Amino acid sequence: MGASSLVIGAEQSDQIVDHNMLMNHGGGHLMDMDGGMVMGMNKDTLPPGCPRISEEASITVRAGHKYTKDFPGTMFGFDQHEWRVKPCSRLTVTFINEDHIRHQWMMHGLPKFIYDKGMFHLEMTGPAKITGTLILPSEDKTYLVHCDIAQHMEKGMKGQLIVGKGSTPFPSIPGLTDFAIPDDYGPKVTDSVKVSLPAGGSAGMAASANSTKSGGSNATFLLGLILGGIGTPFAITYYRRRFDGMTQEEVIQHLLTSSKSIFDKVLGLLMTLISKVTKK
Numbered sequence: 138m139g140a141s142s143l144v145i146g147a148e149q150s151d152q153i154v155d156h157n158m159l160m161n162h163g164g165g166h167l168m169d170m171d172g173g174m175v176m177g178m179n180k181d182t183l184p185p186g187c188p189r190i191s192e193e194a195s196i197t198v199r200a201g202h203k204y205t206k207d208f209p210g211t212m213f214g215f216d217q218h219e220w221r222v223k224p225c226s227r228l229t230v231t232f233i234n235e236d237h238i239r240h241q242w243m244m245h246g247l248p249k250f251i252y253d254k255g256m257f258h259l260e261m262t263g264p265a266k267i268t269g270t271l272i273l274p275s276e277d278k279t280y281l282v283h284c285d286i287a288q289h290m291e292k293g294m295k296g297q298l299i300v301g302k303g304s305t306p307f308p309s310i311p312g313l314t315d316f317a318i319p320d321d322y323g324p325k326v327t328d329s330v331k332v333s334l335p336a337g338g339s340a341g342m343a344a345s346a347n348s349t350k351s352g353g354s355n356a357t358f359l360l361g362l363i364l365g366g367i368g369t370p371f372a373i374t375y376y377r378r379r380f381d382g383m384t385q386e387e388v389i390q391h392l393l394t395s396s397k398s399i400f401d402k403v404l405g406l407l408m409t410l411i412s413k414v415t416k417k
């Protein structure tokens with residue numbers, strides 16, 4: 138009995154509340170007492186270059202954590218990330234927030250003399266639904282759409298609305314475009330050298346390694362010298378044993394496939410050596 142009423146309660150709490158009784162505060166800004174908000178509502182004002190409405194368009198956008206499952210590393214999501222409309226079209230956006238937190242569908246880059254701050258914006262705390270309308274300008278342009286609540290865009294709540302042929306696409310839109318700055322977790326040779334050094338190291342090695350900040354080429358040259366000096370006798374012995382009995386072709390094939398891992402091993406050896414020398 139108690140359990141079943143809990144389940145019913147949970148179902149009710151996920152029901153979408155329609156925010157359709159908004160107060161008009163003027164200038165296309167509508168709000169209700171529950172935090173539902175539309176900014177930039179415009180059903181009538183034609184942007185310059187639009188003699189008439191070219192098309193009545195409507196889209197429904199859903200927002201929720203569940204829409205992130207196809208995009209590793211994201212936390213907040215829209216169910217679609219790109220929308221296409223004609224220039225001068227009148228677009229009605231129905232935004233359904235399925236999470237129990239606040240979300241937005243916010244467009245930027247509209248002409249500021251029609252849209253305050255160049256924005257069209259739908260917002261509410263979910264689960265909830267809200268609808269707004271705007272008329273798009275006559276230019277081919279791609280507009281950023283996002284949720285501006287802290288970290289929601291960075292964690293996946295990002296899309297683009299393409300008017301006509303569009304313009305430059307935006308980076309890091311889930312499933313559509315690459316990151317502007319790709320993640321890089323690769324090893325940094327200069328960093329590991331710096332970390333292993335004592336503060337203000339007086340050894341010649343330390344001084345040279347420290348110089349990677351200002352003169353990277355000096356340190357690289359030094360590394361090359363050490364690598365050559367230490368590595369060559371070892372390498373000669375190693376390969377003499379290793380290639381004993383192999384044909385010339387087999388040797389070349391082997392070198393091509395294993396050169397990368399050998400380079401990594403030698404570099405690792407060198408790093409260990411440097412840290413031992415400078416730790417005294």
Ligand SMILES: [Cu+2]
Nearest residue numbers: 240241284289
């Ligand atoms: Cu959000």
